Amino acid sequence: MDIDLSDPLTKRMMALSGLLFVLFLVAWEWLPGLMNIPPFIIPPVSKVWSEFLRMLATEHLMYHTAITAMQVIVGFVLGMLLGMAAGFLLGMSPTAEFVLSPYILALQIAPKVAFAPLFVIWFGYTVYPKILVAVLIVFFPIMVNVLGAVRSIDPDIVRLAKSFTASRLQIFRMIEFPASLGPLFAGLRIAATLAVIGVVVGELVGGNTGLGYLLSFGEGAGNTAMVFVSIIMLTLIGILLYGAIVFIENRVLHFMPARDRRSA
Amino acid sequence: MKRRLEFRNVTKRFTSRKGDSVTAVSGLDFHIDDGEIVSIIGPSGCGKSTLLNMGSGLDPATEGEVYVDGELVTKPNAHVAFMLQKDLLLPWRTIRENVEFGLEVQHRSSAERHTIALELLRKCRLSDFVDHYPHQLSGGMRQRAALARTLAVDPAVLLMDEPFSALDAQTKMVLQQDLGRTLAETGKTALFVTHDLVEAIALSHRVLVMSQRPGRIIREIIVDIPDMGNPMARRKHQRVGGYIAELMELLHIEEAVA
Numbered sequence: 423m424d425i426d427l428s429d430p431l432t433k434r435m436m437a438l439s440g441l442l443f444v445l446f447l448v449a450w451e452w453l454p455g456l457m458n459i460p461p462f463i464i465p466p467v468s469k470v471w472s473e474f475l476r477m478l479a480t481e482h483l484m485y486h487t488a489i490t491a492m493q494v495i496v497g498f499v500l501g502m503l504l505g506m507a508a509g510f511l512l513g514m515s516p517t518a519e520f521v522l523s524p525y526i527l528a529l530q531i532a533p534k535v536a537f538a539p540l541f542v543i544w545f546g547y548t549v550y551p552k553i554l555v556a557v558l559i560v561f562f563p564i565m566v567n568v569l570g571a572v573r574s575i576d577p578d579i580v581r582l583a584k585s586f587t588a589s590r591l592q593i594f595r596m597i598e599f600p601a602s603l604g605p606l607f608a609g610l611r612i613a614a615t616l617a618v619i620g621v622v623v624g625e626l627v628g629g630n631t632g633l634g635y636l637l638s639f640g641e642g643a644g645n646t647a648m649v650f651v652s653i654i655m656l657t658l659i660g661i662l663l664y665g666a667i668v669f670i671e672n673r674v675l676h677f678m679p680a681r682d683r684r685s686a
Numbered sequence: 687m688k689r690r691l692e693f694r695n696v697t698k699r700f701t702s703r704k705g706d707s708v709t710a711v712s713g714l715d716f717h718i719d720d721g722e723i724v725s726i727i728g729p730s731g732c733g734k735s736t737l738l739n740m741g742s743g744l745d746p747a748t749e750g751e752v753y754v755d756g757e758l759v760t761k762p763n764a765h766v767a768f769m770l771q772k773d774l775l776l777p778w779r780t781i782r783e784n785v786e787f788g789l790e791v792q793h794r795s796s797a798e799r800h801t802i803a804l805e806l807l808r809k810c811r812l813s814d815f816v817d818h819y820p821h822q823l824s825g826g827m828r829q830r831a832a833l834a835r836t837l838a839v840d841p842a843v844l845l846m847d848e849p850f851s852a853l854d855a856q857t858k859m860v861l862q863q864d865l866g867r868t869l870a871e872t873g874k875t876a877l878f879v880t881h882d883l884v885e886a887i888a889l890s891h892r893v894l895v896m897s898q899r900p901g902r903i904i905r906e907i908i909v910d911i912p913d914m915g916n917p918m919a920r921r922k923h924q925r926v927g928g929y930i931a932e933l934m935e936l937l938h939i940e941e942a943v944a
Contacts, residue, residue, distance in 0.1 A: 583787075587762050587763065587764055596791070677778045
């Protein structure tokens with residue numbers, strides 16, 4: 423998205439957005455008390471903030487956040503690379519796609535987070551089950567989008583390149599790869615949010631590290647504020663990853679009109 | 687006179703989905719000399735595009751041979767370049783980079799690509815749009831960029847498959863003028879497939895008329911109108927009407943409405 427900060431309308435909308443955030447914080451602080459909702463259901467924002475400071479000091483919050491973030495990023499990158507490779511290979515070979523499509527469809531329909539306990543059985547309480555769930559969950563939107571992009575290339579463009587005596591590698595490098603970038607980034611944005619889900623589910627299932635662990639620990643201890651802090655930290659990881667993707671996307675896909683990019 | 691493109695008794699058969707053999711074109715036997723522009727006109731489905739595909743080496747002939755510059759065509763080669771109704775510009779490349787596409791495939795140096803592209807874009811009146819992306823240009827401008835891309839590889843023969851048929855009537859005339867002038871200036875040889883009778887007459891030295899499928903050449907009309915570099919003027923020549931009448935009769939156009 424291209425945001426023009428000098429535009430007065432944009433400025434006004436941003437101010438409105440900021441005001442809404444302040445209103446939200448105010449409501450969070452006092453509304454539950456006014457409505458007689460006890461703090462163990464919805465702790466006020468000041469309580470969540472002090473819990474955040476406590477967790478920083480005594481619960482190694484940053485360490486757990488870093489572990490989760492690392493698993494999200496590793497899972498995301500591996501899932502992306504595998505998804506791209508599979509998407510390109512299947513896109514180039516209609517036979518392979520035909521033969522494999524029922525299996526791919528079955529795997530795609532299977533809820534990926536349900537694999538988390540299985541992976542814990544296989545790999546124990548390590549980082550691997552969490553990364554693996556993220557890989558699996560990221561793989562499909564990337565593969566499907568890249569495959570679709572390769573498939574929808576106008577065959578006449580490939581014929582044109584061939585008539586210029588282009589090699590298979592040149593067709594990939596000059597046509598198929600750049601043509602896949604738009605759908606690839608659309609897939610990456612979806613995958614960025616999914617990767618966090620995959621890792622958290624893995625952490626909830628087992629282990630003693632990561633925000634998912636803090637989350638279930640807080641639940642067990644009846645510490646609602648701790649659960650809130652964990653959720654907020656997870657959301658922040660997701661936002662940062664998503665923001666990084668959009669940042670790169672805006673630089674890579676600069677040739678596209680902005681409105682096409684958003685709808686992609 | 688040097689023969690740039692030659693079809694020797696060429697037949698093309700396809701196997702349909704049901705497994706039957708379909709003859710698309712049969713017994714094509716003609717040649718195009720250096721600097722000549724020849725149009726092919728015929729009813730839809732007569733195999734005009736098949737003919738161009740064989741000329742570009744993308745599709746092999748079932749029988750007979752195709753020669754470009756005296757060489758037997760067996761696969762795509764650097765002697766021919768084709769241009770279609772669709773501009774096929776790559777949306778992620780600027781206009782200049784699109785024009786350089788064929789040169790890049792052929793591993794020419796970037797300095798050389800640059801010089802050639804800028805020169806052709808100037809000729810195609812696109813100097814102000816060198817660094818624009820295709821979506822920023824109108825249909826006519828995009829098709830001019832496609833022409834520049836075709837000319838950039840300096841082909842011995844240009845194969846054009848209804849390159850202007852998607853454009854509105856006025857833009858089309860402007861582009862025909864650009865093409866006629868550019869071909870006359872560069873002395874290029876071209877085979878031009880079209881549905882447009884006037885376009886065929888305005889642009890070419892000769893018009894080959896094809897029959898219904900299986901397509902064969904049923905008549906050759908030599909267009910005796912001067913000033914090849916100025917199709918706009920040729921359009922208005924007094925002999926155009928006679929040629930059109932002849933073409934309409936050959937293509938049974940009036941019978942279709944009777």
